[in-house]
Amino acid sequence: MPDDGFDATVGARVLIVEDEAVVALDVRHRLMRLGYVVAGIVDSGEEAVRKVEELEPDLALMDIMLAGAMDGVDAAAIIRERFGTPVVFLTAHSDRATLRRAGEVGPYGYLIKPFEEPELQSALEIALYKSRMERKLAQNERLTAATLQCLGEGLLTTDASGRVCFVNPAAELLLGLAATTILGQPLEAVYRATPGQPGGLAGRELTVLHCPAGRDVPVEQTTSPILDGRGQTIGRVVVFRDVSKRLEAERALRESLANLQCALAETVNALTVTSEKRDPFTAGHQQRVSHLAAALAKRLGLPEAEQEGLRVAGLVHDIGKIHVPTEILAKPEALNAMERGLMRDHSTVGHEILKDIPFPWPVARMVLEHHERLDGSGYPSALGREDTLFASRILALADVVEAMNSHRPYRAAPGREAALAEIRAGRGRLYEPDVVDACLALFLDDDYCF
Known part of the structure; x- marks a missing residue:
């Protein structure tokens, strides 16, 4: 019967099944006074079955002794099985045999004649409420069953004894067994998995399922107890899914990422070699700056990803010098103003070369800013401390320290002590204080050397 969501005591349609006309009329009047609608009155079990099918009442109020070959108990059994309509027995018979036989068909109530209206009302209210809840x-249950049947994940449910009492089609497919073979079996007999480890999606456990057919399948699984209202375990549910395709995709993705990282490293190396071929007097400068910048980042406690970003930026920080004529790069004397202008452009040119390469770090910006200074006296944009990246300030100091430890065509290397004196003097004015302190600690405490 449809559930219209109405209140059980208002407007409910009741079919009266009573072979005594006077009693039937009395019951009808009482029902109407209580607010019920009388859907019809019949006097036999056969007619009751037909009228329930035809009228679809909300409840049948039925006598046990009826006219015809079919009594009320037999009629109630057919009505319940075919239509699910609740039946309340209304009879003068209260002997044990009658009660036992009536109870076997699952009535929703039992009224003994004669009865009072409050008794009738209570019996009907309880019957209608129980029917609606059922x-x-x-x-x-139908919605849940349909949902579980359509799940793409395998699902097994056990009873309190650990035997499988529900299996969905996905579980049949994964296990390679029919439901008829799985149901009633101990869970361990049909679902054998090696002890797993965390790592699946949403906190699931990754494990290997050893299927009865001899196939091993990587799965994500979740196992949960089923508890009753008192918190006692009455069963267990296991949900599992085949993750072999996902694991294969993850493996392929890792390989692809490794190949991309290798290609990126080779690209950076090619850029480094290209730059240093143009300026043989500073060969190795970028590698040494790269190494020092990464060491400073590590000393400062930066994450490994940022350390790697500084290492890469150091390797290409002078790539812009490929636009500077070789004669200027190798000039054995001081540069004039025009030559200095060309040389200073190398930061901007380097940024233009690198800006469209999809590095996972701001390499192009670090290259652009590695000659800026805290007080705005640097180039190419005279940026102050607040306008530059912290990583750029690390790279800038590494560049200065390495340059003062290397020979140039126009001068000999001032050396380590001069370089450390330079950064001490410029601490907080030209160079980031924390980076200066880290650099001093590297050379003086950790015996760092190029």
Whole structure:
């Protein structure tokens, strides 16, 4: 019967099944006074079955002794099985045999004649409420069953003894067994998995399922107890899914990422070699700056990803010098103003070369800013401390220290002590204080050397 969501005591349609006309009329008047609608009156079990099918009442109020070959108990059994309509017995018979036989068909109530209106009302209210709750429960069970049947994940449910009492099609497919073979078996007999480890999606456990057919399948699984209202375990549910395709995709993705990282490293190396071929007097400068910048980042406690970003930026920080004529790069004397202008452009040119390469770090910006200074006296944009990246300030100091430890065509290397004196003097004015302190600690405490 449809569930219209109405209140059980208002407007409910009741079919009266009574072979005594006077009693039937009396019951009809009482029902109408209580607010019920009388859907019809019949006097036999056969007619009751037909009228329930035809009228679809909300409840049948039925006598046990009826006219015809079919009594009320037999009629109630057919009505319940075919239509699910609740039946309340209304009879003068209260002997044990009658009660036992009536109870076997699952009536929703039992009224002994004669009865009072409050008794009738209570019996009908309880019957209608119980019927409505049963219909809702059955509907929820159907929805749940349909959902579980359509799940793409395998699902096994056990009872309190550990035997499988439910299996969905996905579980049948994964296990390679029919439901008829799985149901009633101990869970361990049909679902054998090696002890797993965390690592699946949403906290699931990754494990290997050893299927009865001899196939091993990587799965994600979740196992949960089923508890009753008192918190006692009455079963267990296991949900599992085949993750072999996902694991294969992850492996392929890792390989692809490794290949991309290798290609990136080779690209950076090619850029480094290209730059240093143009300026043989500073060969190795970028590698040494790269190494020092990464060491400073590590000393400062930066994450490994940022350390790697500084290492890469150091390797290409002078790539812009490929636009500077070789004669200027190798000039054995001081540069004039025009030559200095060309040389200073190398930061901007380097940025233009690198800006469209999809590095996972701001390499192009670090290259652009590695000659800026805290007080705005640097180039190419005279940026102050607040306008530059912290990583750029690390790279800038590494560049200065390495340059003062290397020979140039126009001068000999001032040396380590001069370089450390330079950064001490410029601490907080030209160079980032924390980076200066880290650099001093590297050379003086950790015996760092190029």
